[in-house]
Amino acid sequence: MPTNISIPINQHIFTVGELTAYVKDLLESNQNLINVFVRGEISTLTKASSGHIYFNLKDEKSQIKCILFKWSSENIKFELEHGLKVIVMGNISVYEPNGTYSVVVEEIQPDGLGALNLKFIQLKNKLEKEGLFSKEHKKLLPKFPKKIAVITSPTGAVIQDIKNVLSRRYPLVRVLIIPTPVQGKEATNFIVESIKTANKTPNIDLIILARGGGSLEDLWCFNEEIVARTIFDSKIPIISAIGHETDVTIADFVADRRAETPSVAAEIAVPDIKEIKYNLNNLLRKSSRLIKNVLEKNKIPLKQTLSRPVFKRPYDKINSYSIKIDDLSSSLSKSFKRYIENSKKGLEKVHIKLDTLNPKSVLKRGYSIVIKDNKTVKDSKNLNVEDDINIILYKGKIDAKIKKVKEN
Amino acid sequence: MVFEKNLEKIDEIVRDLEEGELSLNKSVERFEEGVKLIKECYKQIETAELKIETIIIENSDVINGTSKK
Numbered sequence: 001m002p003t004n005i006s007i008p009i010n011q012h013i014f015t016v017g018e019l020t021a022y023v024k025d026l027l028e029s030n031q032n033l034i035n036v037f038v039r040g041e042i043s044t045l046t047k048a049s050s051g052h053i054y055f056n057l058k059d060e061k062s063q064i065k066c067i068l069f070k071w072s073s074e075n076i077k078f079e080l081e082h083g084l085k086v087i088v089m090g091n092i093s094v095y096e097p098n099g100t101y102s103v104v105v106e107e108i109q110p111d112g113l114g115a116l117n118l119k120f121i122q123l124k125n126k127l128e129k130e131g132l133f134s135k136e137h138k139k140l141l142p143k144f145p146k147k148i149a150v151i152t153s154p155t156g157a158v159i160q161d162i163k164n165v166l167s168r169r170y171p172l173v174r175v176l177i178i179p180t181p182v183q184g185k186e187a188t189n190f191i192v193e194s195i196k197t198a199n200k201t202p203n204i205d206l207i208i209l210a211r212g213g214g215s216l217e218d219l220w221c222f223n224e225e226i227v228a229r230t231i232f233d234s235k236i237p238i239i240s241a242i243g244h245e246t247d248v249t250i251a252d253f254v255a256d257r258r259a260e261t262p263s264v265a266a267e268i269a270v271p272d273i274k275e276i277k278y279n280l281n282n283l284l285r286k287s288s289r290l291i292k293n294v295l296e297k298n299k300i301p302l303k304q305t306l307s308r309p310v311f312k313r314p315y316d317k318i319n320s321y322s323i324k325i326d327d328l329s330s331s332l333s334k335s336f337k338r339y340i341e342n343s344k345k346g347l348e349k350v351h352i353k354l355d356t357l358n359p360k361s362v363l364k365r366g367y368s369i370v371i372k373d374n375k376t377v378k379d380s381k382n383l384n385v386e387d388d389i390n391i392i393l394y395k396g397k398i399d400a401k402i403k404k405v406k407e408n
Numbered sequence: 409m410v411f412e413k414n415l416e417k418i419d420e421i422v423r424d425l426e427e428g429e430l431s432l433n434k435s436v437e438r439f440e441e442g443v444k445l446i447k448e449c450y451k452q453i454e455t456a457e458l459k460i461e462t463i464i465i466e467n468s469d470v471i472n473g474t475s476k477k
Contacts, residue, residue, distance in 0.1 A: 144412035154462065163458065171456040172411050178463045197463065273453055276415070283418055284446050290425035291439040298432045 017096070024094035027101060033092045038064070038103060039111055042084045053080060057088065057103070065102035066090070072106055078119040085111040116216050120223050123250055127225070132232050133253045139237035141257060141268070145206040147174040148269055149198035149236070151191065152210040154179035158262045162208060165263050170270035176204065182211035187221040192230045199235055206269055207236050209251065210262040213244040222249035231255055241265035363394035380405050411452050414445045421445070 007013075014022070027033055040057030047053050051070030056063045066088060068080070080086075090105040110118040127133065148166070152158050154177060166173055180194040181187040191209070198207050209231070211219070221227060222242050231238055231254040240255035241262040252258040259265035309316060355361060359369065369392040370377040377383060383405050391398040421442040424430060430438060 144415065146410070146412065163460065167458040171458045172452065173458070175458060175460045176463060177460060201463070273456075277450070277453060280415075280418070280446050280449055283422055284443065287422050287425055287439055287442045290422070290428075291435060294425065294428065294430075294432065294435040294439075297428070 016099075020094065020096045020099050023099075023101075024096060027092045027094055030092075035089060035091065035106070036103070037087055037089050039087050040064070040085070042080060042082055042086060045080060045082050055080065057086075065100060066105050067093075067102050068105040068108065076108060077116055078110060079122050080108070087111050116220065116223075120216075120250065123223065123225055123228070124253065127228055127250065127254070132228060137232070139256045141237050141239070142205045143271065145173055145270060147176060147203045148206045148208060149176045149178055149201065149204045150208045150210065151178045151180050151194040151198065152208075152262070153182050156212065158210050158212050161261075161263045162210065162266045165266035166270060169267065169272050171273065173270055176201065182221065183214075183218060185217075185220045185224070188224045188227055191221055191227050195227075195230045195234055195238070204236055207234065207238040208241065208262070208265045208269060209238055209255065210241040210265055211243065212262070213247060219243050219247060219249055222251035224250075227251055228254045239265045239268055360394065363392070366394070368393050380407055411449060414449050414452075418442055418445050418449070 038057055040059050040063075043056045043058050043063070045053065045055040051073070053068040053073055055066050055068070057066050058064075068076075086108050087110075088103060088105045089107045090103045092101055093104045094101045131137065150159065150162055152162070159177060163175065166175060176198075178194045178197055181190045195207065195209070198204050211222075216223075219242060222240075228250045231240070231251055237256040239257045239259055240249075240252045241259040241264065242249050242251055245260040248258075257268060259268050305311065363369070370383075371390045371392065372383065372387060377389070383389070383402050385402050385405060387402045389400050389402065391400055421438050424438055425435060425442075
């Protein structure tokens, strides 16, 4: 190894600072390196607390430092992540303190996919992971909605299509139009507010969120995270109908039901009045048949009752009673007769007995009754001379005076 | 009477009749009620006309993307 190098006379010797400054000037003023485009893959990505993002761009051969300042990162429509292939546009910048150079990134876009497309995919994956699209969160649509809030532009074909379908299929429903801009990124907050308004309005039981077809940029508001979350948070079920059949937005994934077009949304929203009429007809016929059955069924015991002997030969019973009555009456009259005869006999006996006891019949035979002081005299001892007595004969009475009393 | 409520009631009545547990009087009563409701529904269908309201939103603050709500 040589011990010294030959330094030509008058050779300018840079200080480190001077050289770095020179290189910096050289690189930063080179027209070819202003607004340069570089293609590469992101690696070793760090987000500083300042909001600036530092990463390396690399390919098979080399890598280069990149800085994305906070103010530039705000315009980026997708998430930077490790391994992502990108094209950046920026300027070379030399950082003098450690003599490194970097690309200060002004713009960055995914290599291959459009930025919006990438953002769409990224947001879709993120929300899907969170479960915002999962079936268990889908609310049931009301069978017979009473009042539908339609969130869309108040002018144009979409609202007209919806009105026409609702009016034809189910004119009983009430419609609340919430006029809302639905064009581009600017419409995002309007849509969010309209969904909230619908949720605050009483009696709304279904929301249709609709707009006609358009480019990805036109439909972008329906791919915004805040719109997706507002749809998810809505207490009222939402049918989304955004763009044409081929357009699918994040809003469609979150909505409780996706319709291919606004007209289809209206068809999904309400039942068909013709079907209801048909059903009503069926119900009328069915209930008529059923009530007939009920009536017939109730007639059966009645018929059975009527077929019983009492109703079939109603005189049977009467006849049998009449016979019984005859029987009874004849036996009654017999026993009555017997009773009378018995009574008569008894009476005759008593009469005879009575006759024998009658004092008159004794008197008739020549006996007399002596009465003193209204008492029958049965013993001469009870009489004295000169007593007044009455004597009852069979015929007539005698008042007499006692002359003499004899005993026996 | 609200149309949807009527439809529900009609369904209920037909179910009651189908079960056949009701007394004769009650069945006839339910049937008559059902027929009345069906007629009512027909009437509502024939006379229905789409009622449309439009909400007026005064939210100039939303235009700037900052809602107070």
